[in-house]
Amino acid sequence: MASGQESSAIKACNLTILCIYCKYSGAKVLMVGAGGIGCELLKTLALSGFQDIHIIDMDTIEVSNLNRQFLFRQSHVGQSKAKVARDAVLRFRPQISITPYHANVKDPDFNVDFFKQFNVILNGLDNLDARRHVNRLCLAAGVPLVESGTTGFLGQVTVHIKGQTECYECQPKPAPKTYPVCTITSTPSKFVHCIVWAKDLLFAKLFGDKNQDNDLNVRSNDTASSSSDHSEDVFERKKDEDIEQYGKRIFNHVFGHNIESALSNEETWKNRNKPRPIYVKDVFSDETFQQNGNVDKMAETDNNNNNLSNVSAMTYLGLKNPQEIWSLLESSRVFFAALKLFFSKRQKEVGNLSFDKDDHLAVEFVTAAANIRAASFGIPLHSLFEAKGIAGNIVHAVATTNAIIAGLIVIEAIKVLRNDANNCRMTYCLEHPARKMLLMPVEPFEPNKSCYVCSETPLLLEVNTQRAKLRDVVEKVVISKLGMNLPLITHGSSLLYEVGDDLDQDMVANYEANLEKVLSELPYAITGGTVITVEDLQQELVCNINIKHREEFDEEKEPDGMVLHGWTQQAPAAENKDTTAATNGGGATTSTTSKSAPNISEEDDDDLTILEAGIETISPSKKRKLSDLSNPEEKRAKKIPNDDIILMLDDDISKQ
Amino acid sequence: MNGEELTEQETALYDRQIRVWGVDAQRRLSKSHIFVSGLKGTAVEFCKNIVLAGVGSLTLNDDNPVTEEALAANFLIPFDENMGGGGSIAELCCDSLKDFNPMVHVSVEKGDLSSFDVDFFEKFDVVVISCCLLAAKKSVNEKCRKLSKRVAFYSVDCRYSCGEIFVDLHKYSYMKKKADETVECQLQYPSFEEAIAIPWRSLPKRVSKLYFAMRVVERFEEVERRKPGETSVDDLTNVLKLRNELCLAHSLNESQIPDSLLERLVVSPKEFPPVSAVLGGILGQEVIKAISGKGDPLKNFFFFDAVDGKGVIEDISTP
Structure with a gap:
């Protein structure tokens, strides 16, 4: 290794000491999630000298959390995770400021201005939907995001800085496992x-x-x-x-x-x-x-x-x-x-x-x-314990992986705070060593130029404009696929649809009426060749969608009756449960999602009580650069991380 | 396994982790006895992890009084202007850990680590020592190896942004799934003394530089009769001199142990909390593997450096 390279790394590191104990004690950080990763992260941040930490979590504590969410005790069951976590950390570090929010990160209060007050956002979330939402707010606010996830002994930490690295949505995410309807009903x-x-x-x-x-x-x-x-x-x-x-x-x-x-x-x-x-x-x-x-x-x-x-x-x-x-x-x-x-x-x-x-x-x-x-x-029979795991999509979770991942998050957060993006790494925590490594750093990717979230690339929607209603587009595309929370749809300068608290009744009635109309019969007709604009004012995300008319869709393969192109994630339309969970703590749900019953799916976020769930994976087709390419053996082995990452997918979703 | 079933309470509490390692592993964990000496940030992270995992008992050893520095690095000790009211670090940690998981028996063993004899260690399945001198490390390791039952020995050390874990499982066999069949694997570990006695030039190429750097600093502390981790910037010249001597003796190029790396280890020997979290997590996982007999155990060194972010396993043993 070139010694010059090494010594600059060392300087960087010694700087870190200064940063932690003086300069960056002034940093203001937002943690999203106070679960498995969150508890470890809050502790490690406090020990590392962070003085101003805000933490959002909508969940309350459950017994099955106690094996790893070590800030919580039996007597706390039913209480707010964010609040109890704060109190627990203040007991050993009373001089710092921790601000808890027992709330859903998707609440409108947490808007772009709210995000702008922080130097870095640290995610310890359990579901794709909230991750995407936070990603967009970070992009809109221009605040770096350190993202994380664990499943069993596997985990990862990634860094997302607008314009410098890929955003959370630049890479396709694994679709929650779905099964063809006939497999379920007839041929299991x-x-x-x-x-x-x-x-x-x-x-x-x-x-x-x-x-x-x-x-x-x-x-x-x-x-x-x-x-x-x-x-x-x-x-x-x-x-x-x-x-x-x-x-x-x-x-x-x-x-x-x-x-x-x-x-x-x-x-x-x-x-x-x-x-x-x-x-x-x-x-x-x-x-x-x-x-x-x-x-x-x-x-x-x-x-x-x-x-x-x-x-x-x-x-x-x-x-x-x-x-x-x-x-x-x-x-x-x-x-x-x-x-x-x-x-x-x-x-x-x-x-x-x-x-x-x-x-x-x-x-x-x-x-x-x-x-x-x-x-x-x-088919072989299974125990109640196993069946419960499968039916509830219960994520395997242990304290050790969360502790490791939390440590890695803090290390990346410090680099981000020092504006040292060049040294930021995505790190994978593996169960079996790959080239001697249990913790494997790789260089972050550049932004994906055709990402509809962080670039302005238009999407293409194939739809039967003479049959599909605006409601279908809103529910199946805008909310489910694009993950928008408060969508607004325009055609040219004309408003077709909007969601918000401050609308007057006439408008609401008008939009409701539009929802039931077929696309080509809307006041400003949507037909083949039309470009519509869909935006979310809270997420400050704007997408243009080119409409292409198509007559027929395959019922089994294209159950939505429409196909969206240029969109990086193939999750079925059934992962929008956060809003329901906000009110009842993730128990019984009566959300619109059940309407999409044909897409029988296992959802990551079914298990809302576990924050560390929902590990992401890397597209096997992409090669990640290892951070250290100084020796030829490692150069040749560049592809290895992918193998391990595929394993993660297996472990996470299809464990049966 | 026909052991007794887990209680309803255990099943509910350990639900998520049983899904990772299974009921048998959980049962074995709950019957295991762990000894930990040297309760700084990294060892404390480890203690938290295995108490949560649900081991049978944990015995803590650290007679040091609570200092401001200890308070700053230790999340198990509640903030107290009276510095814990005269209790030792082990006593204060014990109180917090009991609270973490009422099903684990946590206790304190007073006394100097080097005063414990072979019989003392027979009570345990796992012995973990942290922040102790080379001589103590070797001697505790040897005592564990003298016992007829296997007592797994681990040492863990964190120096600012770098860390090292050493593992000695003596003779260890475990079942491993390969494709469709389960095969028995056997591993033979060297003691710490044996491992570090291996001439450096006979080690595989590209062994982590940290391995050598840690040996230099460890040796320095020994010859200078320092307490573990008691080095400062003033020592750098002498440490570099020692590095040169050792490299000469081992016919190793000095560039294998860069000045800058040694500087980091010597100048700021404090534990860096994120690195402690990583080391405590890896060590926790290894101990759980060794007790449960599930998964490939680490052989026999692990290194982590926050600067390059790599967590590397090195096998330092005679083939």
């Missing part, structure tokens, strides 16, 4: 398919909003070919129908009849193993079903148990170990017991429940139903 081959079916179709059908579209119905009719009109009634509990009878009918329908109908379509099974229909009588003898019936009585007699959140089918059946894999009989028992408990103990909620990984009874039901379906399709 993995346990996760059964989980998605049990959670998003069966559970939603039985306990959720009856008015919602649900492929359980539609698709089973497709294959059933007959009796399509009567199956609408199958899930409706008849007047005075005994819960047990109802349960049997559902069981026989979804695990027996539906499979039988599917089998009648010979074409489907030519190259697949045929499933086995399972009826109640196949699992239970009359006698054993009677035993199961006792659950019902127990449920009704046990009136002392008023704590509804503790209602558990496992408890009633004497099943204790969540790690144990139930047999088909046990799964079926849990199925009936859970169904009964929902209808007896939690009747009031039936009709507006949505799956929540912290709802124990819901997890029991979904595990049981998924296992029965798995048995039918010859």
